[in-house]
Amino acid sequence: DQVLHIVPETFQQVQHLQHLCSTLLLDLWKPLLPEDIGAGEEVHIRVPAPLVQEVKDSLDQHLISYKILIPDVQKLVDESMPRERSTQRQEQGGYIYTKYHPMEEIDQWMTQIQKNNSELVTQHYLGKTFENRAMYYLQISQPSNKAKKIIWMDCGIHAREWISPAFCQWFVKEILQNYKSDPKISRFLQNLDLYVLPVLNIDGYIYSWEKERLWRKNRSPYMNGTCYGTDLNRNFNSSWGSIGVSYNCSSEIFCGSAPESEPETRAVAHFIEQKKSDILCYLTIHSYGQYILTPYGSTTKPPSNSEELMNVAEKAAAALMGKYGTSYKVGPTSLILYNNSGSSRDWAHMIGIPFSYTFELRDKGTHGFVLPVDQIEPTCEETM
Amino acid sequence: DIGGIGRKYHLKVVLEDVLDQDSTVNCTAEVLYHLGNKNVAPDVQFTLEGELKNTDEADNIFYSRIKSLEEELVAENIPDSHGNMPPEMKPIHLLAWVASGYVIWQNSTENTMFQLAQIKHVKQVKRSDEYLEFDYTILLHEMVTQEIIPWQMTVLWHPQHGVQVTQ
Numbered sequence: 001d002q003v004l005h006i007v008p009e010t011f012q013q014v015q016h017l018q019h020l021c022s023t024l025l026l027d028l029w030k031p032l033l034p035e036d037i038g039a040g041e042e043v044h045i046r047v048p049a050p051l052v053q054e055v056k057d058s059l060d061q062h063l064i065s066y067k068i069l070i071p072d073v074q075k076l077v078d079e080s081m082p083r084e085r086s087t088q089r090q091e092q093g094g095y096i097y098t099k100y101h102p103m104e105e106i107d108q109w110m111t112q113i114q115k116n117n118s119e120l121v122t123q124h125y126l127g128k129t130f131e132n133r134a135m136y137y138l139q140i141s142q143p144s145n146k147a148k149k150i151i152w153m154d155c156g157i158h159a160r161e162w163i164s165p166a167f168c169q170w171f172v173k174e175i176l177q178n179y180k181s182d183p184k185i186s187r188f189l190q191n192l193d194l195y196v197l198p199v200l201n202i203d204g205y206i207y208s209w210e211k212e213r214l215w216r217k218n219r220s221p222y223m224n225g226t227c228y229g230t231d232l233n234r235n236f237n238s239s240w241g242s243i244g245v246s247y248n249c250s251s252e253i254f255c256g257s258a259p260e261s262e263p264e265t266r267a268v269a270h271f272i273e274q275k276k277s278d279i280l281c282y283l284t285i286h287s288y289g290q291y292i293l294t295p296y297g298s299t300t301k302p303p304s305n306s307e308e309l310m311n312v313a314e315k316a317a318a319a320l321m322g323k324y325g326t327s328y329k330v331g332p333t334s335l336i337l338y339n340n341s342g343s344s345r346d347w348a349h350m351i352g353i354p355f356s357y358t359f360e361l362r363d364k365g366t367h368g369f370v371l372p373v374d375q376i377e378p379t380c381e382e383t384m
Numbered sequence: 385d386i387g388g389i390g391r392k393y394h395l396k397v398v399l400e401d402v403l404d405q406d407s408t409v410n411c412t413a414e415v416l417y418h419l420g421n422k423n424v425a426p427d428v429q430f431t432l433e434g435e436l437k438n439t440d441e442a443d444n445i446f447y448s449r450i451k452s453l454e455e456e457l458v459a460e461n462i463p464d465s466h467g468n469m470p471p472e473m474k475p476i477h478l479l480a481w482v483a484s485g486y487v488i489w490q491n492s493t494e495n496t497m498f499q500l501a502q503i504k505h506v507k508q509v510k511r512s513d514e515y516l517e518f519d520y521t522i523l524l525h526e527m528v529t530q531e532i533i534p535w536q537m538t539v540l541w542h543p544q545h546g547v548q549v550t551q
Contacts, residue, residue, distance in 0.1 A: 099466070246529075253530050338527065372463065372469075
């Protein structure tokens with residue numbers, strides 16, 4: 001379709017244009033109505049593609065000169081639409097995994113996932129957030145008479161890292177869609193149970209949707225309600241409060257009033273503590289930076305199984321890079337990023353979980369926390 | 385370590401064109417962080433091994449577009465919460481990115497790592513000369529403290545004369 005720009009000079013030309021518009025039912029953009037076409041005044045007409053040649057020939061015949069204002073209307077329309085429209089995939093009962101979802105939709109999704117995959121998935125209550133919201137995790141477990149080790153993965157401990165919960169949802173979808181057909185996944189589930197907590201910091205996540213996109217912490221009040229939020233990833237009982245934190249509530253890395261002072265931290269810690277002898281691997285998903293981080297953040301002294309930890313992490317980074325060429329740096333937080341204490345990953349390792357990793361997903365700062373929706377799919381696919 | 389003066393880093397980096405990841409230029413640089421007075425920006429010396437791409441055409445298209453606007457440009461939240469940015473805002477965002485690079489340099493120490501997180505607000509300021517002027521409120525993210533720092537900057541730009549930033 002093209003949009004033509006015409007300035008009729010004579011009354012005859014005006015009449016001809018009016019005739020064309022009404023007989024061919026052309027889309028007049030300017031003026032509003034054919035009767036308003038006047039000599040010496042600008043006319044814009046959208047001509048459907050199949051009629052373009054005919055209209056141009058007719059204008060030429062009547063010695064009416066024209067300009068092409070828009071050579072391809074569809075192209076302009078496509079460019080103005082947000083890209084998610086064209087990458088929408090209807091999966092799992094219509095849930096769109098390539099866009100970010102608010103908390104109510106994630107809650108509904110969890111219920112649906114359990115319903116649609118009840119032979120494998122159960123939803124479990126973990127605890128309550130400060131604002132009294134229920135925290136749920138999904139257990140993906142193939143029935144068997146074997147006792148199975150557990151892999152735990154939590155997402156969304158920091159509210160603004162939206163790609164993280166998006167990844168947890170994607171991960172669940174991928175496992176459930178492919179466990180029958182993909183031999184790797186099927187073998188995986190024969191030997192391991194997966195526990196996934198899609199959003200750990202629910203109050204913070206909701207706050208980042210409704211009030212402040214770049215909020216990080218939870219929403220518990222301090223200083224008589226004049227200051228909000230503890231950094232949940234500084235609140236665990238691993239060298240708590242020693243380094244890389246602030247004791248001031250107004251800081252983004254405020255570690256809380258005591259280790260596990262926050263209900264969200266307690267909910268996760270109590271559960272993991274209980275199950276720790278069965279948990280093989282603790283994964284916590286963050287953004288951004290493109291790192292696979294191993295313990296510790298609080299000291300440069302390497303963990304006891306540091307060689308093995310690094311080995312596995314390096315293999316993971318290589319596999320990830322194989323997909324889209326995205327490069328991830330691997331190593332202990334204290335060496336390659338910064339010092340911090342009270343992190344969930346350090347704590348998990350300290351209580352005996354052998355493989356404990358923090359993933360910092362895309363990107364490296366170009367978009368940072370506000371990763372565009374068209375990167376959800378590639379990020380999730382490569383991380384998978 | 386340079387006694388009494390500060391700490392110098394010798395870097396070999398690869399510059400990658402944001403708009404064309406296959407276009408790269410090698411660069412060697414020396415960065416000197418001063419001891420003592422933390423309010424002074426680090427010294428930077430650099431050498432490019434190669435040439436930067438010519439952007440005259442895109443620059444002129446953008447320049448003409450803004451010059452021909454009937455009303456001064458105003459916009460908010462670039463990108464938006466979902467990471468979206470209308471294509472016509474891309475040059476505005478790139479300009480902010482370059483300008484924020486200057487602000488970041490002026491405020492960096494060995495213990496900071498800044499990134500531009502978002503443009504909160506941008507307003508074009510009418511000028512009688514040939515420069516374009518934009519007032520930006522940006523949000524900078526600092527990795528170590530995890531803080532989000534709002535920053536006000538006024539940016540002047542001209543296709544031939546480049547970027548100037550006044551904080």
